[in-house]
Amino acid sequence: MLVEIILADHAGFCFGVRRAIERALDETAKRGKLYSQGPLIHNRQVVDGLRKKGLEPVDNIDDVPPGSTVMLRTHGVGPSVYEHAEKNSLDVIDATCPFVARAQMEASRLHKANYLVLVLGEPDHPEAQAIREHTGGHAIIVERSADVDFSSLPKRVAVVCQTTQRLEALRELVNALLGHTTELVVVNTICDATSQRQDAVWAMAQNVEVVIVIGGRHSANTTRLAQICTDAGKPTYHIETADEIDCAWFRGVARAGVTAGASTPDEAIDAVLQRIRKCERELEASA
Ligand code: SF4
Numbered sequence: 040m041l042v043e044i045i046l047a048d049h050a051g052f053c054f055g056v057r058r059a060i061e062r063a064l065d066e067t068a069k070r071g072k073l074y075s076q077g078p079l080i081h082n083r084q085v086v087d088g089l090r091k092k093g094l095e096p097v098d099n100i101d102d103v104p105p106g107s108t109v110m111l112r113t114h115g116v117g118p119s120v121y122e123h124a125e126k127n128s129l130d131v132i133d134a135t136c137p138f139v140a141r142a143q144m145e146a147s148r149l150h151k152a153n154y155l156v157l158v159l160g161e162p163d164h165p166e167a168q169a170i171r172e173h174t175g176g177h178a179i180i181v182e183r184s185a186d187v188d189f190s191s192l193p194k195r196v197a198v199v200c201q202t203t204q205r206l207e208a209l210r211e212l213v214n215a216l217l218g219h220t221t222e223l224v225v226v227n228t229i230c231d232a233t234s235q236r237q238d239a240v241w242a243m244a245q246n247v248e249v250v251i252v253i254g255g256r257h258s259a260n261t262t263r264l265a266q267i268c269t270d271a272g273k274p275t276y277h278i279e280t281a282d283e284i285d286c287a288w289f290r291g292v293a294r295a296g297v298t299a300g301a302s303t304p305d306e307a308i309d310a311v312l313q314r315i316r317k318c319e320r321e322l323e324a325s326a
Contacts, residue, residue, distance in 0.1 A: 042319045043294045044312060045247055048239040051308055053232035053260075053301035055113045055136030056080050060089070062134050063110060067093040073132070074103045075110045076120065077165065080302040081258035083279065103129055114165045115139040117172025138202050139166060142228035143173040149197040150174035154224060157181050159212055160201030164259055167201045183208065184215030192216075197224040203233050203260040205267075232301055233260055240264050240298045244271035247296035249288055252277045253311055254300025261300025268296070281310035286318035 052060075059079055066073055071093050078086040078096045086096060094110065100123050103109045108130040111120070115135040124131045135143075146156050156178035160167030171178040181187055196216060200209055206229060213225055244250055250268040252275060254261025261277065268275040273296070276288060289295060295315060299308050 042289050042292055042315060044315055045243055045294060045296045046308070046312070047236070047243040047296060047298035049232070049235045050239075050253075050297065050299040051301075051303050051305055053230075053236075055138060055230075055232070056302050058136070059110075059113045059134035060085065062132065063089055063094050064092065066108070066110065066132055070108055073108045073110050075112060076100045076103070076116065077112060077114075079110065079112055079134070081255035081261070081300075082302040082304070082307075083255060084307065085302065085304055100124070103127070105129070108132060111135055112165075113139065115143055115169045116165075117169045119172065136202070136230070138228070138230035138232075139169075142166075142170050142199050142202060142226075145226045145228060146170050146178055146197075146199045147173040149199070149224060149226070150177055152195075154195045154197035154222075155179070155193050157187065157196065157198045157212070157216075158201065159198060159204050159209055161259060164201060166203075166259075170199065170201065181212065184212050187212075187215065189215075189219045192219055194221040195224075196220045196222070197226070199226045200228045201259070202228060202230040203263055204229050205237060205263060206234060233263075236260070236264060236298070236301065237267055240267050240296075241271060243296045243298065244268045244273050247273065247294045248292045249273060250275045250296040250298070251284070251288075251311060251315070252298055252300070253279070253307055254303045255279060258300045258302050261303070264298055264300060268298075278311070280307065281314035284311065284314045284318065286321050289315065289318050290322060 105127040110132040113136040162180045252265040265277040
């Protein structure tokens, strides 16, 4: 039986990631060696390719040699990193995605206007932590309404989001806060690329029997796409590369869905499509 493959709309590189990678290729060609604080994007294969061209990820900004060039990631960083760069004469190439920069700017503005800022996001994620840092460390990162201590909320509360959050999660948090706040400001900083991908993958998942989600295991937006497909009740496999595919996943399947996170290059998607076709031939031959 032929497996029909449905590729979700908006799969693969988003605007911010494409912009950062083009900038990295451009700058390594011009300058040779550059550093990034952490991997530029959450995709091991792309990061390895960039390393060969001269972009070296380091764990900490302190590891960047004084006087050299550092590229800041799409996730953004807090003010302390800019201060460190200035003190150590680092040349900064800022690849912070404009959507992330907006979340940072809104959090800072609302903190200065005396709101308690809640950042809907993952406490351990560098993007959420950097947004918090832009409030001088005063914002509270929450993953859901259950994380909020309603008894200690001040009168003025504001919500901003890590850009990869789900709209349902924002709705849930806002609904819970409504009954506990006098003044609530909500700035929806979920980026369009994220919401378009999430809507598209939800729609696709309704029409397939199994879903392959391609992207880095540490990529928040890819993990969320996989979660949406699981929530839709479909067997879902989150993979980084085509060689992780087990052909048995497609046994008896007439329609398979494929999507990819915002850090996944087109070549990785093509490799997965080819691998599924190969599985189809292998399954037919063994039938
Ligand atoms: S997912 Fe959105 S916020 Fe994140 S880098 Fe891409 S465009 Fe920017």
